[in-house]
Amino acid sequence: MESLRFKSIEKAISRQPLEVTFPSVKTSEYFAINVFNKTKMREYLSQEAFGSVMEAIEKGTKVDRKVSNQVSLGMKAWALDRGATHYTHWFHPLTGATAEKHDAFFEPASDAYVLENFDGSKLVQQEPDASSFPSGGMRNTFEARGYTAWDPSSPAFVMGHTLCIPSVYVSFKGDSLDYKTPLLKSLEAIEKAAVDLCNYFDKSVTSVNVALGCEQEYFLVDDALFNARPDLKLTDRTLMGHSAAKDQQLADHYFGYIPMRVTAFMREFEIEAYKLGIPVKTRHNEVAPNQYECAPVYEEANLAVDHNQLLMTLMKRVAKKHHFKVLFHEKPYKDVNGSGKHCNWSLITDSGTNLLSPGKTPKTNMSFLAFFVSVIKGVYEYQDLLKSSIVSLGNELRLGASEAPPVIMSVFLGQEMNRVLDDLESRVSGRKMDPDEKTELKLDVGKIPEIMPDNTDRNRTSPFAFTGNRFEFRAVGSSANVASPVIALNTIVAKQLKDFKTEVDKLTEKGVKKDEAIFQTIKKFILASKKIRFDGNSYSEEWKKEAEQRGLSVDDDVLDLLRAIASPTAMKLFLEMRVFSQLELEARLEIDIEKYNKKLQIESRVLGDLAINHILPTVYRYQNMLIENVKGLKELFENSEYEKLSSTQKASIKEISLRSAMVNIKVNNMIDERRQANKIEQNELRARQYSEKVKPYLDEIRYEIDHLEMIVDDQIWPLPKYRELLFIR
Ligand code: ADP
Ligand code: MG
Numbered sequence: 001m002e003s004l005r006f007k008s009i010e011k012a013i014s015r016q017p018l019e020v021t022f023p024s025v026k027t028s029e030y031f032a033i034n035v036f037n038k039t040k041m042r043e044y045l046s047q048e049a050f051g052s053v054m055e056a057i058e059k060g061t062k063v064d065r066k067v068s069n070q071v072s073l074g075m076k077a078w079a080l081d082r083g084a085t086h087y088t089h090w091f092h093p094l095t096g097a098t099a100e101k102h103d104a105f106f107e108p109a110s111d112a113y114v115l116e117n118f119d120g121s122k123l124v125q126q127e128p129d130a131s132s133f134p135s136g137g138m139r140n141t142f143e144a145r146g147y148t149a150w151d152p153s154s155p156a157f158v159m160g161h162t163l164c165i166p167s168v169y170v171s172f173k174g175d176s177l178d179y180k181t182p183l184l185k186s187l188e189a190i191e192k193a194a195v196d197l198c199n200y201f202d203k204s205v206t207s208v209n210v211a212l213g214c215e216q217e218y219f220l221v222d223d224a225l226f227n228a229r230p231d232l233k234l235t236d237r238t239l240m241g242h243s244a245a246k247d248q249q250l251a252d253h254y255f256g257y258i259p260m261r262v263t264a265f266m267r268e269f270e271i272e273a274y275k276l277g278i279p280v281k282t283r284h285n286e287v288a289p290n291q292y293e294c295a296p297v298y299e300e301a302n303l304a305v306d307h308n309q310l311l312m313t314l315m316k317r318v319a320k321k322h323h324f325k326v327l328f329h330e331k332p333y334k335d336v337n338g339s340g341k342h343c344n345w346s347l348i349t350d351s352g353t354n355l356l357s358p359g360k361t362p363k364t365n366m367s368f369l370a371f372f373v374s375v376i377k378g379v380y381e382y383q384d385l386l387k388s389s390i391v392s393l394g395n396e397l398r399l400g401a402s403e404a405p406p407v408i409m410s411v412f413l414g415q416e417m418n419r420v421l422d423d424l425e426s427r428v429s430g431r432k433m434d435p436d437e438k439t440e441l442k443l444d445v446g447k448i449p450e451i452m453p454d455n456t457d458r459n460r461t462s463p464f465a466f467t468g469n470r471f472e473f474r475a476v477g478s479s480a481n482v483a484s485p486v487i488a489l490n491t492i493v494a495k496q497l498k499d500f501k502t503e504v505d506k507l508t509e510k511g512v513k514k515d516e517a518i519f520q521t522i523k524k525f526i527l528a529s530k531k532i533r534f535d536g537n538s539y540s541e542e543w544k545k546e547a548e549q550r551g552l553s554v555d556d557d558v559l560d561l562l563r564a565i566a567s568p569t570a571m572k573l574f575l576e577m578r579v580f581s582q583l584e585l586e587a588r589l590e591i592d593i594e595k596y597n598k599k600l601q602i603e604s605r606v607l608g609d610l611a612i613n614h615i616l617p618t619v620y621r622y623q624n625m626l627i628e629n630v631k632g633l634k635e636l637f638e639n640s641e642y643e644k645l646s647s648t649q650k651a652s653i654k655e656i657s658l659r660s661a662m663v664n665i666k667v668n669n670m671i672d673e674r675r676q677a678n679k680i681e682q683n684e685l686r687a688r689q690y691s692e693k694v695k696p697y698l699d700e701i702r703y704e705i706d707h708l709e710m711i712v713d714d715q716i717w718p719l720p721k722y723r724e725l726l727f728i729r
Pocket of ligand 2: 215342472
């Protein structure tokens with residue numbers, strides 16, 4: 001029987017790029033064609049309904065029952081025109097994926113005919129039987145109901161034949177069970193704090209949006225090869241596999257020529273993305289072989305988060321047609337770069353001013369500095385919370401592995417901005433400034449260059465970098481729902497902006513002039529957050545030592561860090577900013593830990609099965625071939641010659657025996673440790689046991705198997721090898 005590996009290689013090699021038919025019109029003509037956006041609403045809704053939805057979007061007001069009936073009629077009419085037959089509330093449960101439960105539009109009305117049925121009540125709220133989604137113990141089974149409710153700030157869209165209505169997901173009692181609910185609350189918190197502070201500088205600002213642009217990295221692999229790797233199928237990463245002789249040493253993939261099969265795939269998902277109003281703009285090869293990146297133009301954060309989730313779904317769907325699998329895992333392959341999702345984050349006012357962009361005048365620059373130092377101080381004060389928002393079993397393998405920032409928070413500002421802050425720190429004095437000093441300072445502040453080209457991408461090793469007009473959070477993992485880091489960041493900064501204002505108000509009440517109060521507060525924030533600023537190489541060993549000396553958080557234990565989401569510091573922050581309740585935080589902690597635990601359990605089971613059922617039998621087969629060979633030599637040759645001629649084979653036979661014995665023993669030990677761990681009732685203790693006792697075996701067993709892979713006849717090795725997974729396309 002020909003092995004699955006060779007069949008899959010043959011299949012993968014013979015693939016041709018698919019023909020992608022381009023729409024015959026310009027992109028702008030079909031962009032967002034499947035989105036119920038403002039233009040479509042104006043067309044399909046009554047004046048009253050349109051006005052009410054716009055108000056809900058812009059001011060966060062509620063859409064009342066009567067109006068929602070009108071909206072649903074309009075939305076339905078539009079969706080039917082787009083060929084939809086079903087509708088669903090589309091939401092982000094804490095599994096990390098998106099969820100949908102489709103209902104048909106029609107309902108039997110009499111024996112004879114059916115009605116296309118979808119009224120306002122179904123638009124506004126639904127009650128999916130959702131008892132299987134994680135709730136962290138918040139939902140007892142007797143009140144297992146969860147509700148999804150329409151989020152008017154993210155437009156409905158048609159995907160395939162289904163009208164998808166972006167929704168929040170809450171429990172019977174109103175506790176959030178998803179990512180969107182706290183995200184919306186964090187956006188509200190930062191908007192309020194930002195508008196309040198902005199009004200010091202510009203009274204006309206009434207709203208501030210968070211802008212978010214997510215650069216999505218991913219790997220592609222041919223689906224035939226993927227299907228021959230049970231580890232990839234079940235855990236999204238390879239649990240074994242010796243490095244290919246060549247992978248990324250020559251850096252010949254990065255920004256290189258995109259293979260035709262891949263280009264065809266990219267084109268097609270881009271077209272589909274455009275139809276859904278996702279403004280994808282950039283595509284290129286990444287560092288590792290078969291690794292790519294896709295980045296849209298930034299959008300309002302709630303929409304950007306929805307779009308990133310939608311884009312990932314879309315990519316997976318389109319990949320199917322092209323016989324690819326998209327790997328969003330942070331580290332699908334050992335020893336080649338993993339994937340991240342850089343989150344570019346800034347604050348933009350209703351008049352389009354980017355508050356993190358230096359302006360032309362001293363006044364705009366004072367506002368810029370106030371926001372700028374608030375972000376930096378936020379990162380300093382809530383390092384563990386930020387870390388907690390991005391760690392996971394997958395990202396743990398990527399972070400700190402000389403390819404991604406370590407699990408230490410620091411902020412890169414670049415020479416120019418460091419100089420500006422140092423300058424301010426030394427020039428602003430605690431005492432009352434005389435008018436000349438003030439004028440000079442303002443002049444200085446006015447001189448901050450508007451564009452800092454040199455500054456933008458100098459340091460790729462920083463987890464959190466200022467890139468000229470935004471901050472870039474680079475520690476985020478490729479598979480993450482970015483709501484998680486964005487919620488943390490929004491809330492942290494909201495708190496700092498609020499504190500900034502309180503501080504200035506306190507000073508002005510004491511009679512200090514407003515501009516001087518602002519300067520003094522900026523200085524205070526600079527001083528308070530100095531330790532987090534670092535422009536050097538974050539990948540270096542020296543930085544780890546220095547960070548520790550500075551007293552920064554260097555803990556990289558995922559379980560410790562997950563805990564930080566419900567630490568007293570985080571609890572206080574989230575309650576004050578009204579983003580999470582105590583119950584919700586405890587539930588989230590519970591869910592994160594459970595997820596970590598279960599994923600580890602799955603990885604360990606898959607590795608055990610593969611080792612015993614795939615690897616060892618193959619290895620013994622090869623060993624038998626060697627034994628036959630040695631026996632044959634003995635028959636043919638004299639003793640002295642035989643000894644010489646058979647020594648290599650015998651050494652291999654021995655090595656195979658020793659290594660397979662190790663595999664066997666270690667798999668059994670791992671199973672024992674799992675058994676012990678599974679008996680532990682308490683979630684966190686069980687996870688701890690898994691992480692300390694079970695996890696180390698994953699590497700130890702792999703080590704033996706990867707060595708066996710190098711000995712055994714390539715013809716009988718059962719799993720596609722790294723050189724095949726990474727290079728066939
Ligand atoms: P890079 O050099 O990091 O690849 P790009 O210019 O490609 O930078 O931008 C990366 C992402 O940052 C894109 O999604 C882009 O739209 C986004 N971005 C640019 N400016 C801002 C901003 N002011 N706020 C938020 N995101 C931004
Ligand atoms: Mg970038």
